[in-house]
Amino acid sequence: MPVESAFQPKIAAFCCNWCSYAGADLAGSSRLSYPADVKIIRVPCSCRVNPLFILRAFQRGADGVIICGCHPGDCHYTSGNYFARRRAALLFSMLDYLGVESGRTRVEWVSAAEGQKFAATMNDFAKTVASLGKCRRIGDLRCRTSES
Amino acid sequence: MTKIGVFVCWCGSNIAATVDVDAVSEAIKAAPGVVFATNYQYMCSEGGQAAIRSAVAEHGLTGVVVCSCSPRMHEATFRKAAAGAGVNPYMVEIANIREQCSWIHKDKAEATAKAIALARAAVAKLNLDRPLTAPETPVTKRALVIGGGIAGIQTALDVADAGYEVDVVEKSPTIGGKMAMLDKTFPTLDCAACILTPKMVDAAAHEKITLYTYSEVEKVSGFVGNFTVDIKKRARSVSVDRCTGCGVCSEKCPSKRAKSEFDQGLRERSAIYIPFAQAIPNVPVIDRDTCLKFQTGKCGLCEKVCPSHAVDYSQEDEVITKQYGAIVAATGFKPIGLERFDEYAYSRSPDVVTSLEFERLCNAAGPTKGHLVRPSDGKEPKTVVFVQCVGSREASGIGAMKGKPYCSKICCMYTAKHAMLLREKYPDSEAYVFYIDVRTPGKNFDEFYRRAAEEYGVHYIKGMVGKVCDEGNGRLTVRASDLIENRQLLIDADMVVLAAAVEPDPSARALATLLTASMDTNDFFTEAHPKLRPVESPTAGVFLSGMCQGPKDIPDTVAQAGAAAAKVIGLLSKDRLVGNPCVASCDETLCNGCSACERVCPYGAISYETKTVVDRGAKDERRVASVNEALCQGCGACTVTCPSGAMDLRGFTGRQIMAEVDAICR
Ligand SMILES: Cc1cc2nc3c(=O)[nH]c(=O)nc-3n(C[C@H](O)[C@H](O)[C@H](O)COP(=O)(O)OP(=O)(O)OC[C@H]3O[C@@H](n4cnc5c(N)ncnc54)[C@H](O)[C@@H]3O)c2cc1C
Ligand code: SF4
Ligand code: SF4
Ligand code: FES
Numbered sequence: 102m103p104v105e106s107a108f109q110p111k112i113a114a115f116c117c118n119w120c121s122y123a124g125a126d127l128a129g130s131s132r133l134s135y136p137a138d139v140k141i142i143r144v145p146c147s148c149r150v151n152p153l154f155i156l157r158a159f160q161r162g163a164d165g166v167i168i169c170g171c172h173p174g175d176c177h178y179t180s181g182n183y184f185a186r187r188r189a190a191l192l193f194s195m196l197d198y199l200g201v202e203s204g205r206t207r208v209e210w211v212s213a214a215e216g217q218k219f220a221a222t223m224n225d226f227a228k229t230v231a232s233l234g235k236c237r238r239i240g241d242l243r244c245r246t247s248e249s
Numbered sequence: 250m251t252k253i254g255v256f257v258c259w260c261g262s263n264i265a266a267t268v269d270v271d272a273v274s275e276a277i278k279a280a281p282g283v284v285f286a287t288n289y290q291y292m293c294s295e296g297g298q299a300a301i302r303s304a305v306a307e308h309g310l311t312g313v314v315v316c317s318c319s320p321r322m323h324e325a326t327f328r329k330a331a332a333g334a335g336v337n338p339y340m341v342e343i344a345n346i347r348e349q350c351s352w353i354h355k356d357k358a359e360a361t362a363k364a365i366a367l368a369r370a371a372v373a374k375l376n377l378d379r380p381l382t383a384p385e386t387p388v389t390k391r392a393l394v395i396g397g398g399i400a401g402i403q404t405a406l407d408v409a410d411a412g413y414e415v416d417v418v419e420k421s422p423t424i425g426g427k428m429a430m431l432d433k434t435f436p437t438l439d440c441a442a443c444i445l446t447p448k449m450v451d452a453a454a455h456e457k458i459t460l461y462t463y464s465e466v467e468k469v470s471g472f473v474g475n476f477t478v479d480i481k482k483r484a485r486s487v488s489v490d491r492c493t494g495c496g497v498c499s500e501k502c503p504s505k506r507a508k509s510e511f512d513q514g515l516r517e518r519s520a521i522y523i524p525f526a527q528a529i530p531n532v533p534v535i536d537r538d539t540c541l542k543f544q545t546g547k548c549g550l551c552e553k554v555c556p557s558h559a560v561d562y563s564q565e566d567e568v569i570t571k572q573y574g575a576i577v578a579a580t581g582f583k584p585i586g587l588e589r590f591d592e593y594a595y596s597r598s599p600d601v602v603t604s605l606e607f608e609r610l611c612n613a614a615g616p617t618k619g620h621l622v623r624p625s626d627g628k629e630p631k632t633v634v635f636v637q638c639v640g641s642r643e644a645s646g647i648g649a650m651k652g653k654p655y656c657s658k659i660c661c662m663y664t665a666k667h668a669m670l671l672r673e674k675y676p677d678s679e680a681y682v683f684y685i686d687v688r689t690p691g692k693n694f695d696e697f698y699r700r701a702a703e704e705y706g707v708h709y710i711k712g713m714v715g716k717v718c719d720e721g722n723g724r725l726t727v728r729a730s731d732l733i734e735n736r737q738l739l740i741d742a743d744m745v746v747l748a749a750a751v752e753p754d755p756s757a758r759a760l761a762t763l764l765t766a767s768m769d770t771n772d773f774f775t776e777a778h779p780k781l782r783p784v785e786s787p788t789a790g791v792f793l794s795g796m797c798q799g800p801k802d803i804p805d806t807v808a809q810a811g812a813a814a815a816k817v818i819g820l821l822s823k824d825r826l827v828g829n830p831c832v833a834s835c836d837e838t839l840c841n842g843c844s845a846c847e848r849v850c851p852y853g854a855i856s857y858e859t860k861t862v863v864d865r866g867a868k869d870e871r872r873v874a875s876v877n878e879a880l881c882q883g884c885g886a887c888t889v890t891c892p893s894g895a896m897d898l899r900g901f902t903g904r905q906i907m908a909e910v911d912a913i914c915r
Contacts, residue, residue, distance in 0.1 A: 111914055118321075126319045129348025137354050137363045140370070140913040141345070143320070145831070145901055148849075149885030157907050161914035174779065178884035179767065179787050180851050188889065220353075 110164035110230040112139045114223065115154070117147045119177035120212050121169035127216030128223075135223035146170065147208075148181030152192040155206070159196075160241040165205045165230035169219070172210040182210070200238040204229045251340065251376055254285040254310040255368060256301060258292035258317035260347055267351040269361040273316060276365045280372045284308050293323050298330040305334040312340040312378060314371045316364060318347040337380035339830060339900060344371040370912035377905045381830035384878055388474040389574040390821050393418065395466055395760065398426020399445060399803060400795020400810045401579035402452050407814030409457035413821045416571065417452065418480055419462045420756065421510070423528035424449055426581050430511060432611040432619075434803060435666045436697040442527065442614070449529045463534055465756075467568060469576070469763045472879035473790030474826045476573045484564040486535035487521070491559035494531035498551035498560065499523065507539040509616070513606045515624060516616035521551050521560075526614060535562075575790050575817045576764060578774055579810070580757045582796040584749035585640050589651045593636065593747055598719040599624040601745040604660065607667055611674075621674050623744055626723060630678065630743035633671055634727045635664045636714045637684045640750035653750045653771060658800035660748035661688050665701040667746060672705045680707045681740060683714050683729055691802070710738070717745050751800050765853030765880075766791045773799050784813040787851055789880065792816050831900030832881040833888060835874040838864040839895035842872035846887035846896050854880035855887060 116122040122143050128135070144150055147170030155166045168189055170182040186208055193206040207226055211219045257274045259265035270288040278286045285308045289297050292315055304310060313336055315327050320343040328338035344367040354360040392408050394401045397419030405415045417424065428434075429449075431441035452458050461480055468479035487498075502519035509518040511525050520540040523533045541548035542562060552560040584605055587595045595601045600623045602610070613619035623630055637660050640652030661684070668680040687709065689695040701707045714729040727740040753772045761768045766786040767775045774793050777785040784793050794813040795806040820826075835846075837860060847855040854877045862871045874896070876887075888896045888903065897903055 113910060113913060122319075123321060126321055126345075126348040129319070129352040132352055134353045134355070137350075137356075137359045140363070140366060141349055142370070142906060142909050142913070144885065144906065145898070146884040146886070148889060149898065149901060149906075151889045151903060151906075153903070154906055154910055158910045158914055161911055163910075163914045177778070178851050178882060178886070179775065179777075180849075181884050181886055184849060184886050184889070 108231055108234060109136065109138045110227060110235075111162060112136075112165045112167065112223075112227060112230060113158040113163045114139055114141045115144050115147070115150045115166070115168045116141050117170045117177070117181070118143055118145050120171035120175065121147075121219065123213035124169070124211040124215045124219040127213065128220040129216075131216045133216060133220035135220045136227045139223045139227060146176060146178050146181035147185035148178070150185060152188060155192060156239070159201060159236060159239045162240055164233070164236040165207075165226060167207045167209060167222075167226055169209050169211045169222070172212055175212065201236060202233050204233050205236060251282050251312040251378070252284045252308065252310050253282045253312045253314060253372055253375055254301070254304045254308060255283055255287075255314045255316065255372065256292055256297070256304075257286070257288035257346075257368070258297065258315065259288060259290045260318060260351075261290065264317070264347050264351040267354060267357055267360045268346060268364045269357060272361050273346075273364045273368060277368045277372065280369050282312070282376045283372060285310065292317050293326055298333070301327075301330050302334040305336055310336060312336065312342075312375045314342050314344060314368065314375055316344040316346045316368050316371070319343075319345045319349075339381035340375065340378050342371040342375045342378070344368045366913055366915070369915070370909040373908035373912040374905045377902065377908055378900070381899055383830045384828040385825045386474050386828065386879060387825055388821060388823055389476075389572045390414070391416065391571070391573050392575045392577065392817050392821065393476070393478055393571075393573040394577045394579055394794070396426070396579035396581055396754075396795070396797065397424030397460065397462065398579060398581045398795060399428045399448070400426070400581065400797070400806045401577070402448050403807050403810035404577050404579060404794045404814045404817070405452055405458050406448065406455065407811055408817050408821075409455050411814075411818045412457070413818065414457050414459070416459045416461060416573070418464050418466055419460065420465050421524070422463045422485070422534045423524050423530070424452065424460060424462060425529070427605070428803060429525065429527070430513070430605060430608055430612070432608050432615075433666065433670065435662045436691070436693045438666070438669075446527045449527070453529045460530070462530060466760065466763060472877060474574045474820070475879075476576055476790065477570060478573055478576070479568050479570050482567045482569065484566050485532065486537070486560065486562055486564050487533050488559045488561050489530055489532050491557045492532040493557050494523065495556065496523065496533075497554050497556065499533060501550055501554045503548065503550065504539050504541050507536055512609050512616045513603070515606060515609055535560075575792060575820050577792045577794050577813050577817060578757070578760065578764065578766065578786070578797050579794040580754045580760060580797040582751045582800070583754055585652065585752050587639070587747065587749060590639060590747070592716050593639065593714070593745065594717040594719050594725070595747060598717075598725060600725060600743065601717060601747065603747050603749045604663055604667065605749075607746045611667075611670055621671065628743070629675060630671075631675070632679045632740065632742045633681070633744045633746060634714070634740055634742045635668055635680065635682045635746045635748065637661060637664050637682065637748045638750075639747045642685060653752060655771060655800065656688065657748075657751045658688075659751070659802045662691070662694060662697065662802065664746075664748050665698045665707070668707040669701050669705045672707065682707055682709050683712055684709065685711070685713075691804070712738075751796065753797055757797055764788060764791050767851065773797065784809055784816055788853065789882070790820065828879060829883055831883045831898065832878045833876045833883065833885070833896055833898050835876060836895045836897065837862045837871070837873045839893045840871070840873040841893050841895075842874065843892065845890045845892060846874055849886040849890045850881075851884065851886070852880045852882055854882075
């Protein structure tokens with residue numbers, strides 16, 4: 102592996118199956134690059150993202166977590182993204198209070214046609230998270246692997 | 250423990266050029282549960298699928314991970330391949346190493362490392378997968394259409410023509426809806442009855458269609474393919490089998506004080522009545538509220554005069570229960586009440602009428618036999634002011650809303666029609682139309698409006714009517730502003746016609762609750778997807794036809810009715826429905842019956858049961874959530890809402906997603 106000088110943040114991206122995951126596929130087939138440390142977890146709908154998953158990601162060493170769903174009004178299940186948005190707003194403000202800066206968490210609506218937006222969002226998010234450095238605030242020391 | 254085989258696809262060079270596939274299949278062998286790993290040029294090809302089959306046979310695999318293109322491409326392919334090899338199709342996970350990896354990264358080492366991480370996440374998830382069986386249910390090959398307006402009639406005819414039985418439940422004594430009340434129809438000015446009544450007759454005569462008029466849906470249970478519905482047939486007090494529709498009873502009935510609903514209250518009708526001459530069925534009903542026999546016990550004249558002995562005062566409401574595979578809501582609309590629009594003097598002057606009343610006044614079968622006259626004194630009007638957007642397009646935010654925020658869509662066109670009809674009947678009359686905008690998108694619609702303005706000399710004035718005063722001498726003064734000339738106008742009018750906004754039928758809200766179909770803030774039924782699934786409700790097996798989904802004219806209503814029929818036919822043509830096994834399930838030992846999950850489920854899939862729950866050896870009576878797997882669509886909203894961690898989603902369990910999180914954050 103090449104020796105990396107610049108810090109590369111670990112990012113977990115929860116994408117709903119119907120819009121954002123398809124948007125990520127379109128970014129792929131359009132060959133639009135974004136950092137390799139952004140890794141996607143497919144969920145049926147943004148409303149499937151339990152706040153516990155986000156806490157778990159930060160405990161396990163993620164530096165940023167993003168939830169992507171269909172645009173308001175377009176959720177495959179009509180209302181899921183409204184729940185996701187409300188839950189995220191609460192959790193993110195609590196995380197900010199705990200010292201996980203608000204720049205490390207984000208909700209973004211990406212449609213199946215927005216490959217460009219998906220890649221741009223991931224690039225921008227990764228840049229913001231990178232500027233905040235490693236997230237140590239709620240990392241669980243017991244979860245630390247030897248290299249981190 | 251799951252015995253996992255991992256298959257890394259090269260996708261020709263699409264993956265292999267950027268990802269070191271050998272390194273991936275080598276590295277993944279170390280992941281827990283993996284007993285076999287290989288790579289192959291094209292996993293989706295017959296050769297690739299054969300590789301899965303032989304590896305299953307050789308290594309006794311119980312789970313398969315394919316590292317390939319997006320699951321949106323080939324998940325179904327690999328599930329089928331696995332099933333063919335004897336592995337449960339839901340024990341298959343895909344690591345998307347093409348769209349999410351080889352196609353977007355250039356550095357081979359970086360891409361290979363990411364591919365390994367994605368493969369690990371898939372393996373971690375698969376380790377917690379459990380075999381699932383897609384539920385299969387039979388389909389009852391009969392449809393129910395609720396509402397017998399043009400929308401319901403068209404849907405019923407289309408479904409019945411495809412060979413399926415259809416029942417139509419209509420709450421009023423006849424089918425036909427609002428279209429039966431109209432005189433001429435835009436944009437062609439052909440007569441509404443001429444094009445509607447043949448369809449009504451077809452529906453009544455169709456061997457596959459059963460009409461339940463004067464009936465209502467009382468109860469709905471079940472789910473897509475298997476609904477059970479209670480229909481209340483209200484007592485007509487007249488035997489449908491015996492009555493010949495001669496009409497002697499209505500003629501002789503001494504109680505003629507009720508306002509005719511069909512004629513918009515412009516004339517009185519008898520207590521025993523047929524709404525209009527072409528009504529279907531052509532059988533009267535007794536309105537028990539105004540019938541002297543029912544109110545005072547004295548009278549009984551109709552029974553005596555009926556030559557076919559069809560009148561039967563002892564009839565009672567009857568409830569029948571039937572099974573359906575699909576349900577179509579076609580409950581239509583009504584014009585809004587104008588109590589809150591007193592500035593137009595609607596309640597004070599009989600010569601201020603709604604557009605629907607105007608239709609009846611023009612209609613040859615209407616209360617004036619088509620002689621368009623003022624309701625107050627029967628004189629022909631010389632000056633008529635038409636007011637558009639009464640209660641439509643009301644800007645929100647300024648105090649309590651009197652009207653509706655939306656555009657009623659049909660008023661611009663029917664007002665142009667009314668103004669033309671007036672000018673045609675009385676060439677020396679003046680027609681003024683006040684409008685906010687004239688909106689005429691639609692085939693031949695703008696041409697129609699321009700004809701009204703240019704050929705028929707209708708005065709179109711952009712502006713608002715502030716007040717209508719009844720001067721008492723048979724004159725109405727209309728105060729209005731002309732926004733283009735920027736001046737106030739005072740018009741001496743004989744009649745004022747108000748284009749009242751439309752709203753959903755008031756019974757729609759209760760019906761939506763019975764159907765667990767959702768509605769928007771204006772009580773229009775919502776569609777499953779605003780663009781891509783416009784005639785389906787979010788509740789599987791419930792479809793939408795006509796105005797009940799949003800304002801529409803007849804061409805749009807008929808088009809949507811046909812589309813809804815196509816969806817119904819598609820559903821009924823299946824013998825069995827294969828469901829999605831990735832649905833929510835409740836751990837009864839954890840559930841505290843709080844109802845939080847029920848409130849967030851968009852499909853009404855969750856209900857509560859009191860059950861004996863065995864929790865840590867002790868038996869307990871508890872109220873617990875239970876998921877109807879045929880209704881659940883697997884969104885997961887309930888799983889996150891549940892404060893007890895009792896709800897989980899099969900195929901996307903909390904533990905599985907956590908395992909993925911762990912794997913990618915490693
Ligand atoms: C004044 C006026 C003029 C118009 N002129 C034109 C025109 O010229 N050209 C044109 O294209 N369109 C015109 N329209 C629009 C046209 O009337 C509608 O597009 C059409 O009637 C919609 O049909 P529908 O079947 O959806 O609704 P409806 O006609 O309202 O039919 C709904 C039916 O469902 C029944 N129902 C309701 N609730 C229940 C329930 N819970 N259970 C059982 N049955 C129920 C009702 O009794 C009714 O029979 C006009 C409308 C108005 C108001
Ligand atoms: S997963 Fe969604 S559809 Fe299924 S019961 Fe839960 S909230 Fe309802
Ligand atoms: S939210 Fe959870 S605890 Fe409450 S009723 Fe539903 S499953 Fe039971
Ligand atoms: S399905 Fe995309 S947010 Fe609900």
